[in-house]
Amino acid sequence: MFCTILLDIAKVRLQLQKKAVVGDAADAPKYRGLLGTMATIAREEGLAAPWNSIIPGLQRQCIYGGLRIRLYDPVIF
Incomplete structure (x- = not known):
């Protein structure tokens, strides 16, 4: 899980950069x-x-995972 949070940080920064570069094409990425x-x-x-963002990342994962587990049975069946 700790490795996936590092990958998620990199993914988000790349996604945000792509949105910013579209508006101003003069700057190099x-x-x-x-x-x-x-x-x-x-x-x-x-x-x-x-690692400064590890606590919010873990909280988000717990909420998403808990909702997914809790809502799986009522939604599927």
Whole structure:
């Protein structure tokens, strides 16, 4: 789960960058690819930066997982 949160952070930053670049095409993209994004985050914000969002990420996963488990039976059957 901890690895997937790191991948999710990189994915979200790439998605947000894509939306920003569409509006202003003059700037070169800051992040390039999954590994490049993770390396840029580590270089600019430090190795511990992705772990700052671990608590909100775990809370979101618990809510989504709990809802999925709780609503599975009433929705399917």
